[in-house]
Amino acid sequence: MNPGQLARARQVAPEALQPSWRRRLINWALTVAAAAAFVAMCVDLQLAPASVLSGFGKLGTFLANSMPPSDGGDLPRILVALAETFAMALAGTVIATLVALPLGVIGAKTVVGQPVLHFVFRRSLDWFRGVPSLVWALILVSAFGLGPFGGVIALALADIPSLAKLFSEAIENADEKPLDGVRAAGVSPLMALRYGLAPQVVPVMASQVLFFLESNFRNAAVLGIVGAGGIGFELEERIRIFAFDQVVFIIGLYMICVAALDMVSQSLRQRLA
């Protein structure tokens, strides 16, 4: 590269040749600050390497103790608990769907056009969307006593805002053109919804509900830990007494059930699509 060429390059694209030192400096400063903040947080949380190591050591012992897995002679009870967990998930999902459907219709911008009303409605759904089912379960179990009833309501309460929001979006995202096409054929508004909107929206909603059923099966297992019964309760009991051979057995069985449910729901969703 001779000086003449360099000068020529400088002349045609000056900015491209002079990297902005200010921008580089700011980028570096931001990176360093972020790293420092991360380390500070770790220190504040007392994430000491020593305790991490000893913890993993203990985990290893647990794992060694858990071999071979065993059902502890409680297989029928475990199976019933699994069925109960699924029952909770299904009941919770169905209730959530039934409540979320009208809410979702009201929440759709295309249905309720009034912007302030729409905003307030959506925002209030958003507030509740943050509350996990576990937090509901804690309070419902203490209200209704131990057992799956509180769990079902907790799952439903946690799902309703999210499902309603998804339903609203499905309705809003529906293509207007088929609806216009059906309307142009001179049918009543209800029939226009039936033939113009429903074919687009129902499969989307159904597949969302199936997703929620899958995730509720997982959440329902968790609710047992705070006293809603089912497989979570059986697991907690055994973790508390360090019976890891049974813990591993139950977790394995549970994972198989989850995988089976996911497969069924996935194939259903594919048929919907």
Add this chain to the structure above:
Amino acid sequence: MSETSSAVTAFEALRRQTLRRQRLQTLAGLLIFSAILLISFQRSQFFSSDIGDDPLGRIGEFLNRMIPDLKGEALLADSRTEGSLAWWYYDLPRWLRLGWQTVEMAIVATVLGAVGGLLASFLCARNLMPIAAVRFTVRRTLEAIRTLPDLVLALILVAAFGAGPLAGVITLAVSTMGSLGKLFSEINEEVDPRQLEGMRASGAGYAAMIRYGVVPQVLPNYTSYALIRLEGNLAGAAALGIVGAGGIGIELQRAITYTEFDTYLAILLLIVGMIFLIDIASEAIRHRLIGLGESR
């Protein structure tokens, strides 16, 4: 003419057959579904459970006990005056400290989990990892992680690492890795192959291809998934405290144990507010990064 009519007959026969099969399938599906549903409601003791003779009344009473006894004239008085705001939030400094700890747990776990997920995502993306055995193993591992509920993992980790934020952070980091690893690998697989080919044709190596061909394409999506996950982890961190894995959940648990339902509501509102703030912050960051990502 006869040709048309035979075509119509054939169509009608086919239609009748298809309809009959469809109806049968629908009927069978409905029957099975309602049977399962019935058993489910029965098993979860939905209608039969012993929740008193007046369930709605109980919920009402319960909600009533959650509402704090605030008195208008004493609203701004100090924490010893019954009915003041300070009296309702009597342990606010502690809750704020635990709330901040929850936020820290969520952030640290999201960062660790995202880094883990990033590594895993390159190992299980079809277009970037040529060795099928590695892809298979990593994929199955991520799947297994996603199946295991956070709280169950937290229970086990609390038993191993002791009560405190460490168990919570590891739990959330592992589960974040499970979900982000999958999402990231899907993003990786949608990378435009032509750009990679263009780079390969200039003699670029694997690392340079990732740096110039993949990263600029995926960075905005990565960030937005990680931030969404951060919001989720905040709720998760709040819940994990219930089993002693650090964060504000422990106070929720305590409030329930001592039947201080108004305190429960107070903390719940605090958590919801916290999630709301993080929501807004992460939304802002997301918008800025998508703009900034231009020249990455």
Add this chain to the structure above:
Amino acid sequence: MLELHGVTKRFGDTLAVDNVSFSCQRGELVGIIGRSGAGKSTLLRMVNRLTDPTDGHISWDGRDVSRLNGAALRQWRRRCAMIFQQFNLCPRLDVITNVLVGVVAERPLASSLMKFFPAADRARAILELDALDMAHAALQRAGTLSGGQQQRVAIARAMLQEPELVLADEPVASLDPVNAEVVMDALQKICRERNVPVIVNLHSLEIARRYCTRIVAMSKGAIVFDGPPAGLTQTVLDRVYAGRMTPETAPFSIVEAA
């Protein structure tokens, strides 16, 4: 000098390139024509080694390049620049970075991961862009440019590689006539001024006749014609396009040319 000896490529049952042998000298602008699916792209991709030949040898200046791998393969790709129909740039990166990708193969790993390039490389990139009248857009994102502009950026990248051989796979198929002319002029200039062989796949006979010093026609993976543009008679074209040169099926430009 590029030499191909009995180069063959199979994809399963498809014989994409069938026993092709030819050679090409410095300063030649070779146009490869043929129906879609004739194996033109596969042939070029084998030369750059984006695709591995099933059989046969490809050599450059007497050295076999068809069995290279690892760093040696990357070096070969650097020396043998390739230009694509869809430009294959990274739309989210700015233009100058897209061009600088042409030197990444020679840069140390760490500095290229940091996106750091020495001033001399940046200056060269600017000069290559300037030669194609694109220096003004150096800091713009590539995705914001028009097709013709993107193709010029891709050529600038190829030039930054200081190639000994330039391959172009239908470089003008996605461009309007004016831009097509700009790009073809650029390729012709490269061929003449830098004295490198340029091999370009074309589907427009008219362009092939106008720019190329030599035309190779392929049909069903094999070479059916190799000679000066003037040798492309109607009988040859019938063979190349397998008797399908009816006005309905032939591309517009072919009808015109025939």
